[in-house]
Amino acid sequence: MVVMTNQPSHTPVLLEAAIDYLDVRPGGTYIDCTTGLGGHSEAVAGRLGEQGLLLSIDQDRDALEFARAKLAPFGRRVSFAHGNFRDLAEIAAEHGIAKADGILMDLGISSMQIGIPERGFAFGLEGPLDMRMDADSGGETAADIVNTWDETSLANLIYTYGEERQSRRIARAIVAARPLGTTWELARAVEQAVGGARGRTQIHPATKVFLALRIRVNGELDSLDAALPQALSLLDGPGPDSHGGRLVVISFHSLEDRIVKQYIRQEAKDCLCPPGLPVCRCGHVAALRDLTRRAVRPSDEEVARNPRARSAVLRAAERIR
Numbered sequence: 001m002v003v004m005t006n007q008p009s010h011t012p013v014l015l016e017a018a019i020d021y022l023d024v025r026p027g028g029t030y031i032d033c034t035t036g037l038g039g040h041s042e043a044v045a046g047r048l049g050e051q052g053l054l055l056s057i058d059q060d061r062d063a064l065e066f067a068r069a070k071l072a073p074f075g076r077r078v079s080f081a082h083g084n085f086r087d088l089a090e091i092a093a094e095h096g097i098a099k100a101d102g103i104l105m106d107l108g109i110s111s112m113q114i115g116i117p118e119r120g121f122a123f124g125l126e127g128p129l130d131m132r133m134d135a136d137s138g139g140e141t142a143a144d145i146v147n148t149w150d151e152t153s154l155a156n157l158i159y160t161y162g163e164e165r166q167s168r169r170i171a172r173a174i175v176a177a178r179p180l181g182t183t184w185e186l187a188r189a190v191e192q193a194v195g196g197a198r199g200r201t202q203i204h205p206a207t208k209v210f211l212a213l214r215i216r217v218n219g220e221l222d223s224l225d226a227a228l229p230q231a232l233s234l235l236d237g238p239g240p241d242s243h244g245g246r247l248v249v250i251s252f253h254s255l256e257d258r259i260v261k262q263y264i265r266q267e268a269k270d271c272l273c274p275p276g277l278p279v280c281r282c283g284h285v286a287a288l289r290d291l292t293r294r295a296v297r298p299s300d301e302e303v304a305r306n307p308r309a310r311s312a313v314l315r316a317a318e319r320i321r
């Protein structure tokens, strides 16, 4: 466990919209799949009433311990699970949850993870090239990838997940600079290949390389793909008040958002047959209502207050059967 010298602070992104779309009701059952520092969880827990229940999940033990202390005032209304939301159905079952009224995912990493140099997420802080959100996973680290993958595979990774057009040049520089042990060494190799911060937006080219590595190290897109159908199955259908369970997902980059958008669109349709078939053969029936055809984005005021919100996109859907 990493020892924190300062209390990390985190401003939850799109908090009001997330809580509105979850439509948290007293007595309901909710799951926060990405508890982080507990900002969204705290807002949900505060609306649960005496009989409600919140399950707060995170794959990062340090984050979960922080959230556990923060949410202690809510007592037994909030329970905690260390795990990956790709195992959502199993985690929910272990906590006795068969149906939920709302499920939240606030994807990516927390400000605590970015702020601890030993975690290796930030190219601005010197630390080992780790980047595992679940430090206990024993899985591949960013150092394993940059030091062992061949140049073409590295270039493909940086191109696909980082959407970086200069991926080949960067991959060549990474291979030439091996062995790479720290965030700064990697950032320097990238800078040497393509220069420092570019253009008016001043995005450092290492930003995209670090993003690509982080997505791969944590299998982020695969976990999201695996979790969405489990979330749908867990959501309760409409009750006598015709209110169905709600899914709310906040994404921070286009690859995540595309997965969420496509999933919601698909599950909001009655038939998925290829166009042109005279009759439906698939028998697919819509299970969701898309609540955010136009994705919800933070206001300028929120971005000014919390620059981390800049790229956030919220989508929400309601279970209709």
Ligand SMILES: C[S@@+](CC[C@H](N)C(=O)[O-])C[C@H]1O[C@@H](n2cnc3c(N)ncnc32)[C@H](O)[C@@H]1O
Binding pocket: 010, 011, 012, 013, 033, 034, 035, 036, 037, 038, 039, 040, 041, 057, 058, 059, 060, 063, 083, 084, 085, 086, 106, 107, 108, 109, 110, 111, 133, 223, 224
């Ligand atoms: C953006 S932060 C969440 C912040 C939180 N909503 C708050 O208000 O404090 C994302 C959190 O999700 C966790 N996380 C990301 N992917 C996960 C996954 N597949 N399974 C479980 N936790 C995950 C990260 O460890 C991180 O703590």
